[in-house]
Amino acid sequence: MQLEFRHLRVLLTVAEAGSIRKAAARLQLSQPATSAQLKRIEGELGGPLFVRSAEGVKPNENGQYVLRCARDLVVGFDRLREYARGAGEADSGAALPLRAGGTAGPLVSLLMSALFELVPGNGVTVDARRSVHALVKALGLSKCDIAVFGEFPGFPLPVGESVAARTLLREPVFVLLAEDHPLARRERVALHELADEEWVMPEADESGVHAYLHLTCRAAGFTPKVAHVTPDLSVAQMLVAGRRAVCGVWPSADVPARGTVLRPLVDVPFHRRLQLAWNTASVPAELAGAVGDRLLAEYLALVRQRPEYLAWWEDGGEGFALGADR
Known part of the structure; x- marks a missing residue:
């Protein structure tokens, strides 16, 4: 068997699912077919990549290395494809909408309100996700142009080299x-x-x-x-x-x-840093700055609508939220 790009996705799906049965469902294949394909891939790569047990499958040491390489290749391919599609659409003269994102909650609506004021016409689309990791990944892969999300101290999110970020404020729990x-x-x-x-x-x-x-x-x-x-x-x-x-x-x-x-x-x-992040290839710095300013203004207006939060804000909380060390 000759190893192909699609086989890398099979390996990644098995690793993410944690079992061949669940991976087969995601791949829309039968469990025996998925198991047989995995064995052929392992044979091509020199031996077992997963430890099988009654609880499912886990990558062994060799498998962990192969999966890291596979992820890099898949991410690189996705970036290449997105770039090629974007370049083709730009060459055709098609006006691309600004793709905004965020995790479910009030922050997304605040971002959209800011963008509707700053971006004319119907030039904005929204993709609200439950997973902040999926959102940040979409930014790095140029599948999202600008997004707002929370980040916990000590747990930085890998936004990627093509993504810039601005901390708007620190929000308490x-x-x-x-x-x-x-x-x-x-x-x-x-x-x-x-x-x-x-x-x-x-x-x-x-x-x-x-x-x-x-x-x-x-x-x-x-x-x-x-x-x-x-x-x-x-x-x-x-x-x-x-x-x-x-x-x-x-x-x-x-x-x-x-x-x-x-x-x-x-x-x-407990607190989180509210981050506005944008892809520098598709969002001008001037627009990102204006969106950040408008988003912060929208947030402060929201504070005034929450009595408990406003009381905390006026009792010294503003200094914590907007302090220079945020």
Whole structure:
């Protein structure tokens, strides 16, 4: 068998899926056909690349090296294809819309509001993603032109050489509590006071959100008990209202829900940096600067619509959020 480019995608799919059965479903092949193809690829590359077990498959040492090379080749090919398509469309005189992106939440709507004012006509499209890693990858591959997202301290996202970024502000994490929780009577809550609580969290992803929680809580003297995982804020709110969990939330979001209260944490132990990033090949620096200024203005207007957040902002929070060291 002669190794072809499509075989690299098979290897990457198997590695990402963690099992031949799941990989076969993604590749729209039968499990026996996928297994046989994988064995032929391994034979061409000199031997097994994965360790098989009842739990699935994991790359061995040789497989890890091959997969790193495969990813580099696939990314390079995708960049080549996107460049060629973009060049062809530019040569044909077609007007390309500005492709904006972000992770689901209020930040995307703020970005779109800014772009609608600054980019004339119907020259903007939007792609809101759940995964910030997928968003950043799209920027690096020139599949997205400009995006807004959050980045946790100590967990930088690889935006790529062709991407520039600007930190707009530092956004704190507040804690969502049941309205009858003893700590709900406080104006602010110390992180160590949540040591015995169970937490509800979004699903773990490449942003490092779970690792960030664990590291920060350990610095406060305890290990957090993550008892519930859900991407749905309404489910998290229900668990909090029922005194089954506490939850960290962004005060820019539309919370709290009925039966819950929002409280800032003492000394802002948790925060994220709100980043505006753009592909320098498709977004002029002047436009990026204007979008950033407008986006920040839109965010400050949103702060004034959130009473708990506005109180924190006016009680010294503005200096933290907009300080020179952000």
